[in-house]
Amino acid sequence: MAQQNIVVAGAGIGGLTAALALAKAGFRVTVLERAGAIEEVGAGVQLAANATRCLQALDVYERVRANAVVPAGFAVMDGRRGTVITSAPMGAAAETRFGAPFLVIHRADLQSALATAAREIPAIDIRLGRTVDGFTALSSGIAVQAERHDAASGEDSESIHALALVGADGLRSAVRGVLHPAVRPSFRHRAAWRATIPIAALPARLADPVTRLWLGPGAHLVSYPVKAGTAINLVAVTPDERQLHGWGLAAAPEELLAHYAGWSDDARALLHAPDSWLRWALFDLDPLPAWGAGPVTLLGDAAHAMPPFLAQGAAQAIEDAVVLADCLKGATDIPAALRRYEALRQPRTARVQTAARGMDRLYHLSGPARLARDLVMRTRSGDAMLERYRWIYGWRA
Numbered sequence: 001m002a003q004q005n006i007v008v009a010g011a012g013i014g015g016l017t018a019a020l021a022l023a024k025a026g027f028r029v030t031v032l033e034r035a036g037a038i039e040e041v042g043a044g045v046q047l048a049a050n051a052t053r054c055l056q057a058l059d060v061y062e063r064v065r066a067n068a069v070v071p072a073g074f075a076v077m078d079g080r081r082g083t084v085i086t087s088a089p090m091g092a093a094a095e096t097r098f099g100a101p102f103l104v105i106h107r108a109d110l111q112s113a114l115a116t117a118a119r120e121i122p123a124i125d126i127r128l129g130r131t132v133d134g135f136t137a138l139s140s141g142i143a144v145q146a147e148r149h150d151a152a153s154g155e156d157s158e159s160i161h162a163l164a165l166v167g168a169d170g171l172r173s174a175v176r177g178v179l180h181p182a183v184r185p186s187f188r189h190r191a192a193w194r195a196t197i198p199i200a201a202l203p204a205r206l207a208d209p210v211t212r213l214w215l216g217p218g219a220h221l222v223s224y225p226v227k228a229g230t231a232i233n234l235v236a237v238t239p240d241e242r243q244l245h246g247w248g249l250a251a252a253p254e255e256l257l258a259h260y261a262g263w264s265d266d267a268r269a270l271l272h273a274p275d276s277w278l279r280w281a282l283f284d285l286d287p288l289p290a291w292g293a294g295p296v297t298l299l300g301d302a303a304h305a306m307p308p309f310l311a312q313g314a315a316q317a318i319e320d321a322v323v324l325a326d327c328l329k330g331a332t333d334i335p336a337a338l339r340r341y342e343a344l345r346q347p348r349t350a351r352v353q354t355a356a357r358g359m360d361r362l363y364h365l366s367g368p369a370r371l372a373r374d375l376v377m378r379t380r381s382g383d384a385m386l387e388r389y390r391w392i393y394g395w396r397a
């Protein structure tokens with residue numbers, strides 16, 4: 001069994017976690033990554049208890065924790081008034097409540113922790129500069145084709161024989177493109193603007209280890225500490241009709257600030273702090289009724305990209321990885337094991353996708369509906385708000 005190889009397309013958070021989980025289940029894993037280096041853009045990611053529980057099971061939690069922050073609290077803010085609508089203690093209280101910690105971390109730190117752990121495992125072979133562009137089902141497994149592009153050898157192609165192919169190649173997955181050519185990402189008419197600022201650039205009241213969700217008409221802002229508490233990550237979400245995707249897009253701070261005219265001094269202090277922002281057009285997928293076929297399956301954003309409003313995209317990819325490895329461990333019928341994985345994951349990820357789309361409407365209300373929402377939130381405790389998401393945070397494999 002240990003000699004049996006599984007190919008994972010993509011070395012994002014999903015692909016790397018899948019490699020760790022599959023190696024732990026006794027497989028050899030070849031990870032094919034299109035990029036020439038494993039690196040993430042400057043931004044943060046929240047890891048809820050459902051994700052950290054999986055990282056603990058994969059023995060990688062301590063490594064991830066080293067550069068992360070355990071937020072001491074969570075607060076929903078009235079973006080215009082700068083007042084707290086509702087709040088809850090996090091830290092040990094949330095860990096006790098949901099059985100695992102909540103972390104906030106810079107993406108580069110998370111990806112580097114996962115990649116370093118994977119590189120230490122001899123059964124995992126990460127090959128960079130490889131774009132998966134096709135596959136052929138064989139009587140015993142699959143042949144995966146990849147285009148190889150590196151500075152030394154130029155471009156050619158390679159074919160890898162494996163038991164199975166896991167498409168963890170993101171929102172615009174090539175593997176999904178072969179399986180479901182008609183499926184297209186759906187544009188959410190919003191942009192996420194991201195920046196990371198040194199903590200020293202902020203007044204002390206905004207530099208505490210608290211995750212804040214600032215709500216206002218048509219737009220919202222999320223702030224939380226990263227880099228072991230030395231920096232604050234900002235995500236601002238605004239209406240936007242530009243569909244160009246990628247992080248290299250010009251993002252003029254004045255344009256962003258115009259969406260936050262009339263917001264409180266504290267919210268604007270955060271928004272004014274970065275010298276530059278990265279802008280990302282938001283796309284997601286409608287829940288896919290079926291994911292894979294034969295010895296091929298999907299994982300993470302390739303299967304269930306969702307808007308970031310519940311901060312669960314990466315967490316769901318991490319859950320996928322653990323369930324996939326559980327289903328494949330010791331399996332003699334690989335396609336049947338992959339269908340079992342999909343049957344376990346599809347209903348849950350579809351529910352999270354739908355809930356995340358629902359938050360889009362709730363977060364961006366304006367006029368009387370916004371005031372009514374804030375009133376309801378004010379009368380509910382922050383603890384009650386967290387309890388509403390027990391079905392997400394309390395998940396166990």
Ligand SMILES: Cc1cc2nc3c(=O)[nH]c(=O)nc-3n(C[C@H](O)[C@H](O)[C@H](O)COP(=O)(O)OP(=O)(O)OC[C@H]3O[C@@H](n4cnc5c(N)ncnc54)[C@H](O)[C@@H]3O)c2cc1C
Nearest residue numbers: 010012013014034046132169170192300301311313314315
């Ligand atoms: C603004 C914003 C904030 C977010 N905040 C959070 C959060 O707080 N918490 C959370 O859990 N989630 C969050 N998410 C979601 C999270 O970022 C994604 O769900 C997660 O990164 C998906 O991981 P993945 O590995 O599935 O895909 P990706 O990260 O997209 O990785 C795919 C990898 O595959 C590679 N690749 C692509 N095509 C090929 C190919 N043909 N061959 C080989 N390799 C290929 C890519 O180069 C990439 O490395 C957020 C998303 C956004 C946009």
